[in-house]
Amino acid sequence: MFTNRIKIGAFNMMITSYNFKQIGDVLIVVLGQDKGIQTSKKNGNIVALKNEDGKIIGYNIFNVSSITPEIKNQNGQVILSDNQIDKLNEAIVSAGFDTKLPSKVSPKFVVGFVKSMKEHPKSSHLYITETEVEDGKTLQIVSSSPNMQEGIKVVVAEVGTMMPNGLIIWPSELKDVESDGMICSGRELKIPNAPDRPGALILPDSYKIGEPFDFDKAKTLFDE
Template sequence: MLITSYNPTELGDTLIAILRPDSADQKIETHATVTRISDAANDQTLGYNFFDVSKTLGQLDANGQVHLTQAQVDQLNDLLKANDFEPELVLDTDPKFVVGYVESAEAHPKSDHLQVTKTQVGLDKPLQIVSGSPNMQADILVVVAKVGAMMPDGLIIWPGELRGVESDGMIVSGRELHLPNAPQRPGALILPENYQPVGAAFDFDRAQTLFTA
């Protein structure tokens, strides 16, 4: 997993690279302009902070999530190696926001408002996703934020549990996707029939006109 973000207004010329979810106990190690954050229990890398990153990648025209090229990942790995860190960054090109088809939606055994869905996203088997959307039901097309997605507000989707039931992803609303004129209330974004093939990367440009003012 590799999720990168750049927010020069808040953090200056610093690229944040996230590989794994945060842990309770962390270890921080800095060599020159690179800081490694790791899990103190098992030494797995959680992420890196690359300071003065424009000296390595050039000027980044971004404010939020950055989608790096393979060449840029190679440059960062060279920087890690030069600073005695493992060159462990791997480019992740798998689309994280995809069209999903809800095969089934059943009541959560420990909740009166959550539903446990089986949602196809073009993989060998459907994802189990727990949803609190009041309009959730079977036989609809939706937008799924897969594990590793960064939402427009900066939230990262990791595998988790909701009241004891595993959930691998999130079925999202137009509001959560920051689509123009989306209703400002809870509810999954239900796509028109045959809007896009199941498993296809969600077309954010086309979606700008999904809601009318």
């Protein structure tokens, strides 16, 4: 049994994406996991999406370039500036909604350290890890990486992360064992020249546990 593990319940997250060619001038905002029956409410150019208990878990903001014109230069996942968040929150409040976009969201791709691992009791190819992500905070993450081992530094996609392929990481269960995050491969992170096979990306010792994963720095990890 692992100790000092943080169980993920409510979490601070926001994922925003924009694709003018595919869906038009609409900002997609994800604030929480969709569970059960989803409902929506439209006020003006803003649609609030709610889960079955009435909590707002996202917004679709139409004609968003009228609020923040620079959004039209974006495609895919968008990292909003503080000024953009302020303008969008003004529009959300003016539309009659009281759930604002968070002003600060912690980085989701972080450097982790596999403190311990054990075989999954119901699978011969899964491992249950206790992975530190910052200052003693550890997550239980179930991994299928064939090169998984104790004492390595890895890239952790925490709950609330959007992967490069668009997949969002949520709390999950793999064969009845909780998993709060994902240990990533170089291929999943789309790092140049990463091997096209399963396996955790093992980082050099120079990477610091808990720091945001630097995708630009990682571009040379697989250079010959």
